[in-house]
Amino acid sequence: MMNIEQACEAFKTLLEEQAARIAAMSTEKTDFTTKKCVTIGVIDGDGIGPIITAQAYRVLNKLLADEIAAGSIVLKQINGLTIENRIACGKAIPDDVLAEIKSCDVLLKGPTTTPHGGTMESANVAMRRELDLYANCRPVCVPEKNIDWMFFRENTEGEYVLGSRGVELDGMAVDFKVTTDLGTKRIARAAFEYAKNNGKTHVSIVTKANIMKKTDGKFTALAHEVAKDYPGIEVEDYYIDIMTANLLKEPLREKFQVVLLPNLYGDIITDEAAQIQGGVGTAGSSNVGDKYAMFEAIHGSAPRMIERGMGDYANPASIIKAAAMLLRHICRPEAAARLEKAMDECTVEVRSDGTGATAAQYADALMQML
């Protein structure tokens, strides 16, 4: 518990740290078209994480067998990003695990458990920050309903960057939300570049700028500034509340193509969008920075499934989809297409109630089709 003076001191430190973060933002880029050897790290995570990532590992190992043999791809299993180990080390990402992570170019990550309350930061949030993975791209596609959405969620700022650094005073608690110029412009640029390069003609900017006037106000204003460089693209502003309704509204929702949002709104709405696609277990997600990128399922570690002894029935489709996104990112489009085709055609179903195939049986079937 702090008094007001201590809280002001703490706030000063936070502002200084954020100013330092802005100053240190780098644009060093990894070019996968010329890189001789690409290292893919596969991180197991908690709960159902090790079960589903093991299947993704098997699939990648088979799909990339030639390149692995030739040494142009290294597939590396990274253990130890578990809640037990993190608590024992008192760190969101233990130092030795972080060093291993940073020795890779791209990562495929199983879900990690985030403790409620306390001060232990989420491993996800820490990794996004440590690797500066500022663009969280989440595709949602339901062809029979004319839905083809790509969400660009800002991934390193907003409500998340100081989410574990709020202050508690007598009778009140205060958290902080941070929006920076550089952080906003780079995610907006990523969204508009994606739109331009993929023939998309509509970008929605989604905030709550009527209430979060400073931070979301800045986000909206800067996103519009970036939009000026993309004259062929229609831009519309929505508030997050009505946007959550609009995603359920037919036929209006069919017009949405690229959706650009600050961190927390992006977190929430992408679960809704994934549910429209068939559930969070069906969605993959990329966390992309200039140097590193990390790919994951959008769901959590499902501790209740483990408690019920149903872990083997966790659906690995989400993380395998994320693996396909990873392959595209490292400029292996043929391998990605082979994997996506096999997934589209695979009729084996994994159901969390245990009435379908296990994760391993699904992967067996998929690997036969590759």
Ligand code: IPM
């Ligand atoms: C997500 C997850 C994470 C988030 C959690 C696990 C920290 O919900 O990737 O959407 O809130 O970003």
Ligand code: MG
């Ligand atoms: Mg989420």
